[in-house]
Amino acid sequence: MLEIALLLLIITSIAAIQTRYMRQAVIYLGLFSLAISFVYLLYSAPDVALAEAIIGSTISTILYIVALQKYKIYTIYYKLQSTELDEHATMSLHKQQLIKSLEKFCSKQELETQIIYSTEDIKFIMEQHQYALILEEKENTLVIYAHPENYKFDALKSFLEIEVHPRYHYEFVKVEEDIL
């Protein structure tokens, strides 16, 4: 019984470090605190196990969830053509205006913006990188892809409907994905 609990400790702690999604890490840590409190009990320290049960399974879970809610960096990928990414080429005025309004939105929501200009394919970005938004221009419409974990997307929609851009129409696409 003790050996199994100790094995479970090692496996869950490694899983909590290795996982890509933070919500899964919170659940792994919940299992970790359950197992370690049982181990404390088996080592005949029930008072420590009591403290671990109160702190580990209740307070720290809520604390991590609240911290996850205030996760602040907002990564925006802007897909450009390869000719536009030249060092001497200057960005067109429309793009600068768009980026300025996006930054205004982010500062309103108390997020830290990180804009990355990229020429990679959209599918490649979706699979390989952590992103919140991907912007792509098509003629006069601007397609905005949002990550399924992007909780500020509805606020962004209503913000962009108020701040109308002179050139682009917006098209919103929410990338569907199962909750992992």
Add this chain to the structure above:
Amino acid sequence: MTLIIAILVILTVISAIRILIGPSLWDRLLGLNLVTSKLMMLIILVALVRKQTFILDLALVYALLSFMGIIFIALFIQRKGRF
């Protein structure tokens, strides 16, 4: 008694495996709930074997508090990141 403890340990390990491999977050939450309840029974059995009644307090605290974290995670997912 040994048989009951062995069965409970096997069930706990199966639920823990469900947490580790579970494809969606709901499976993981359900697995956490199952592990909590099984662990509660194990603690009660340990108290019975060792004949120490104060270990029962630990099981009581688990029963009263363990659902809080699960409820908060579920609320977090359901309301898309807000409380």
